[in-house]
Amino acid sequence: MLKCNLYLLGFMGSGKSYVGKALAKDLNVPFIDLDVFIEKAAECTISEIFARKGEAYFRRLEANSLRQLKTANAVIALGGGTPCFLNNSAWIRENGDSFFLDVSMPLLIERLRGETHKRPLLEGKSEAALTLFMQKKLEERHSFYTQATYIVKETSLPQIILAIKEKML
Numbered sequence: 831m832l833k834c835n836l837y838l839l840g841f842m843g844s845g846k847s848y849v850g851k852a853l854a855k856d857l858n859v860p861f862i863d864l865d866v867f868i869e870k871a872a873e874c875t876i877s878e879i880f881a882r883k884g885e886a887y888f889r890r891l892e893a894n895s896l897r898q899l900k901t902a903n904a905v906i907a908l909g910g911g912t913p914c915f916l917n918n919s920a921w922i923r924e925n926g927d928s929f930f931l932d933v934s935m936p937l938l939i940e941r942l943r944g945e946t947h948k949r950p951l952l953e954g955k956s957e958a959a960l961t962l963f964m965q966k967k968l969e970e971r972h973s974f975y976t977q978a979t980y981i982v983k984e985t986s987l988p989q990i991i992l993a994i995k996e997k998m999l
Contacts, residue, residue, distance in 0.1 A: 834925065835905075835926035837906050839913050839922070839930055839975060841964070842938075842952075843933070843942040843945070846863075860902060860903070860904035864899075864907060867899070876950060892909060892911075892912055893921075896908070914974045927997075929980050929982050935965065939960065943957070979997075
């Protein structure tokens with residue numbers, strides 16, 4: 831049983847959901863993907879929310895959803911932008927332990943190359959535009975990500991889980 835939530839944060843494609851599922855299973859605690867939680871509550875996809883109501887509306891919905899999960903005692907995978915808006919970064923620090931999954935830009939691009947249609951901020955971008963966009967966004971968000979309780983730079987799933995568990999002790 832966890833004493834508080836474990837928040838996984840990082841850029842899209844950093845493996846937050848993948849790591850989160852495995853970590854939660856290993857710790858025998860619930861796993862919550864914040865984006866999936868929002869989609870279920872809104873009864874539509876994140877892309878549809880962006881298209882219908884815009885990013886500002888989505889960010890308010892995201893912040894409210896995050897706060898609803900305060901007592902979940904779960905591993906929670908955050909959206910890539912979650913820590914960067916509406917004082918979420920400070921709230922996360924005050925309400926659990928957070929882990930920044932720090933992944934290199936080349937690996938992020940490799941992981942996201944075929945997924946642009948699933949991600950509203952990447953949709954319709956060419957490879958060159960994708961790279962420029964990601965570099966810019968990562969620069970904007972890096973200072974929020976590094977406010978996490980811990981930074982994890984390992985790249986393999988077993989290494990990441992081990993690093994997180996060691997930091998929890």
